[in-house]
């Protein structure tokens with residue numbers, strides 16, 4: 001399993017953090033890139049000082065004492081000449097978690113000014129799975145139209161809307177619900193939340 005993971009600047013750093021924590025336990029490798037807004041919001045929401053995607057990985061490793069089975073390769077958000085800017089490199093799927101309305105707007109219009117946007121655009125053109133986890137509320141009609149355009153282009157929209165029927169006890173449980181649903185779409189076995197048994 002080789003993934004591209006993009007962290008964009010929406011609220012909901014917990015979804016990124018819990019997804020990365022769970023991914024650490026999966027054999028494989030991923031490319032990781034984070035926008036400046038994502039890094040800033042991560043700092044604010046976790047009341048910590050992170051300045052880079054590397055810092056976010058270190059934070060996750062330390063906070064949850066993960067034993068890394070997964071290898072992350074950090075890529076510079078501004079390096080549109082990076083390896084993951086080209087479809088000549090192969091990856092199985094890309095996840096943008098969380099995803100801002102700004103990045104949704106760029107992706108739905110084919111704008112590729114940074115590495116998240118470029119790698120996501122490559123994922124769509126190469127017909128690779130692209131999972132977008134948008135976070136905004138309420139949505140205006142521009143957001144809705146852009147999300148629909150992305151769905152029509154082949155992306156999967158997985159809103160940051162955790163369910164409550166699994167009786168979450170902690171905020172991490174809510175993060176794990178979304179991480180688990182991303183895993184389901186990636187075809188990775190997961191035990192991140194209790195399954196509904198009927």
Ligand SMILES: Cc1cc2nc3c(=O)[nH]c(=O)nc-3n(C[C@H](O)[C@H](O)[C@H](O)COP(=O)(O)O)c2cc1C
Pocket residue numbers: 007008009010011012035036037038040041044099100101102103135136
């Ligand atoms: C604390 C904070 C929270 C934000 N939350 C959201 C959000 O939930 N959804 C959203 O679309 N934008 C949100 N924004 C605005 C985006 O970060 C901003 O539009 C930024 O340009 C997104 O760029 P990026 O997608 O390249 O990271 C937030 C900004 C800040 C500072």
